[in-house]
Amino acid sequence: MYTGSDAVVLATRQKEGILTAEQVKMSFDSVSGRLVRETVREGDEVRAGDVVMELDATDNTLALARIDAQLAQIEAQIARTKTAMGISLEQVDTNETQSFRGIDRQRAALDAARATEANSARDYERMAALFAEGAVSKEALDNAEMRLSVARAATQQQAQNLAQLLGGAADTGNTESISLPTIEQARRSAANMGNDVAALEAQRDMLLVQKKELEVARDRLVLRAPEDDKVLKLLAKEGGMISPGRPVVLLESNRDYYDIYVSEDQVRGIHEGDRITGHAVAGDREVPGTVRLVTKAPGFADLKMSREKSQADLSAFQIRIYVDPTDGIIPGMTIGVSDRAFTQS
Structure with missing residues (x-):
């Protein structure tokens, strides 16, 4: 062909x-x-x-050193934030316990004031009956009335003190079941520090990726057969x-x-x-x-x-x-x- x-x-x-x-x-x-x-x-x-x-490899070495310094700083911030969050949560628990004990004491004080008011009311009724029969003087009746007024004022004051300690929470009678608004707000604020930790950890992960990229680039600076x-x-x-x-x-x-x-x-x-x-x-x-x-x-x-x-x-x-x-x-x-x-x- x-x-x-x-x-x-x-x-x-x-x-x-x-x-x-x-x-x-x-x-x-x-x-x-x-x-x-x-x-x-x-x-x-x-x-x-x-x-x-x-x-x-000078630039690469400096970049890696800078990344390592940033990582160390972020690790310190993470540790510090976690510690602060733990302390805050412990403080909230302590404050809650103290608040519960204060509520118990105030409830007892209110009960005592109510008992005093009840006794003063019975004493006044008795004096009023005796005064009607002419058995006691007007002064004795006035004194009994004054004691009743003082007892009522004391009861109101103790009730206000209890309401202040409750901070708007309903008094269920069982102190441990009460959800105090101030305590819950403090607990949420302390727990919110966990978001700060998550943000710092995300920054750390990003820096770790950058460090890995620099390490890969460092290896590529050496040409091998x-x-x-x-x-x-x-x-x-x-x-x-x-x-x-x-x-x-x-x-x-x-x-x-x-x-x-x-x-x-x-x-x-x-x-x-x-x-x-x-x-x-x-x-x-x-x-x-x-x-x-x-x-x-x-x-x-x-x-x-x-x-x-x-x-x-x-x-x-x-x-x-x-x-x-x-x-x-x-x-x-x-x-x-x-x-x-x-x-x-």
Whole structure:
């Protein structure tokens, strides 16, 4: 189908490709700053997790210290507010107990005043009866009347004192069941301090999130190798300012591949995951590998003919094959694949 001697025809016919190592461009993730340390040189082998570069962490360290100080301050405020709330609630309970005892004493005083008033009323009635019979003088009757008036005034005063202690609460006769408005208001005010504690705890949680973000950013200031690779090129120098996402190191991985081009007829028998054995042009050594990509080749690989709208009459397909580690096979070598290899895949 393909005739001629141009590069595309030859590539499709011979099915050879240059062995290429995957390259990894490393960059700092979402952080920027001044590059203060390089731990590798071009050509060095690195292991996964090895430190490659570091950015200046001064700003991050200061921010973390500031967050820690704010957290310590809020923790102190939380502890102080909780203590004050506990003391206030205890004081309310104490005041309630004292108020109940005062009510009991005042109720007893009122009962005594009422008893005195009742005795004075009986004494006055007796004096009035005796005065009517002429047995006592008018002065004695007046004295009895005065004692009754004093007793009534004392009863009223004691009743007012009891009402003042009750503060508008109904006197049920059972002191422990009385709900004193002033005590309940003080208890609600003390309990409301719990809202202040909740607000402080919310601020603390927000600061903890900010601290976690700073800790993540601090870790990102240290660039580590993602896998066992070789340093091809350092794209930044110590002292330079680095922006987020800017490539700073170029690594060469241990994953080697080569691309070949096949015709429409040949691509039908090739699938991703198929095993393909190629041969190194130098030394004719077998190079086993696995097909990882089967796709239409880019436009430069199409055989341009006379189809309308500049479409290709014939299309080539790109096959990418990742090779197994093989002694003596290094990037840059030419790997060829025979037609027979496709029928055996």
